[in-house]
Amino acid sequence: MITGWRVLGLGLGWMLSASCLADGAAIAKAGVGAVPACQTCHGPAGEGIAQAGFPRLASLGAPYLQRQLAAFADGTRVSDVMMPIAKALSVADRAEVSAYYAALPAPAAPNAPAAPNAPRAPTAVLPTASALALAPAPVSASVGSTLATRGRWADKLPACEQCHGPGGRGVGPDFPPLAGQSATYLSNQLTAWQTGTRPPGPMGLMAVMAKKLSEAEVRAVADLYTTLPARAER
Ligand code: HEC
Numbered sequence: 001m002i003t004g005w006r007v008l009g010l011g012l013g014w015m016l017s018a019s020c021l022a023d024g025a026a027i028a029k030a031g032v033g034a035v036p037a038c039q040t041c042h043g044p045a046g047e048g049i050a051q052a053g054f055p056r057l058a059s060l061g062a063p064y065l066q067r068q069l070a071a072f073a074d075g076t077r078v079s080d081v082m083m084p085i086a087k088a089l090s091v092a093d094r095a096e097v098s099a100y101y102a103a104l105p106a107p108a109a110p111n112a113p114a115a116p117n118a119p120r121a122p123t124a125v126l127p128t129a130s131a132l133a134l135a136p137a138p139v140s141a142s143v144g145s146t147l148a149t150r151g152r153w154a155d156k157l158p159a160c161e162q163c164h165g166p167g168g169r170g171v172g173p174d175f176p177p178l179a180g181q182s183a184t185y186l187s188n189q190l191t192a193w194q195t196g197t198r199p200p201g202p203m204g205l206m207a208v209m210a211k212k213l214s215e216a217e218v219r220a221v222a223d224l225y226t227t228l229p230a231r232a233e234r
């Protein structure tokens with residue numbers, strides 16, 4: 001996938017040579033060696049499985065995807081499921097499969113709102129999280145959209161859409177979309193930055209911001225983005 005070769009700029013591409021290219025599509029659909037097919041969990045079109053918290057990969061930037069796989073492989077991004085998978089992939093495999101998913105179109109349909117008792121982060125053993133979800137939360141909805149579109153400048157927290165784009169559709173190869181990800185996955189990631197189980201990413205931006213969000217705000221913003229369409233209306 002030629003579109004993925006812009007990863008050259010990030011310094012991984014040089015490790016690839018034409019002779020060692022695995023086929024990204026084949027890895028996604030059938031796996032490689034002991035590595036299971038990615039689509040088992042990430043869906044046949046890379047749309048993810050919302051209920052399980054398996055993220056969408058379709059149309060995320062190739063450099064972003066490669067960075068995540070590298071972080072799983074070196075254990076700085078903690079996930080019992082993804083660490084062994086990423087470790088078992090070669091650097092070339094990771095580049096190929098990232099290019100494959102980057103080239104897939106964004107999923108068409110937005111996710112349904114999170115089920116009130118959907119599983120959340122394993123770290124979120126706090127009973128308050130599910131208790132909150134049981135009550136319809138109009139306050140929460142406006143908290144989510146205020147954070148998304150305006151941020152909280154008093155606390156030096158920019159609006160999410162300044163980096164993730166209008167409606168959270170993602171910007172360029174490095175700012176991933178939030179729309180079309182499940183609320184479970186989104187809140188797991190924000191919690192991971194708060195607890196240090198996900199590396200801070202470019203310029204440490206997300207770790208700093210996630211730490212400024214309360215548990216209720218994490219939930220509000222995750223619940224907002226999961227309902228927004230992943231694909232721009234045209
Ligand atoms: C058994 C289920 C499973 C399989 C198979 C699987 N994944 Fe995952 N993947 C997950 C889960 C769960 C997460 C979320 C981890 C977390 O919460 O940080 C994830 C996260 C990711 C992410 C991070 C996405 C983001 O937005 O940051 C990437 C990239 C990824 N997987 C790539 C792959 C690739 C490539 C394959 C195939 C080689 C694969 N996965 C196979 C379950 C799976």
Ligand code: HEC
Binds near residue numbers: 158175181
């Ligand atoms: C100043 C820029 C910036 C702002 C503002 C910002 N983000 Fe991010 N965000 C990033 C970057 C960069 C990444 C990719 C991190 C990486 O590569 O690991 C990211 C990644 C994420 C991810 C992980 C997506 C995935 O697929 O795993 C989530 C969730 C997220 N941001 C939520 C938010 C929310 C919610 C807000 C608003 C409260 C926000 N971000 C505001 C820059 C920003």
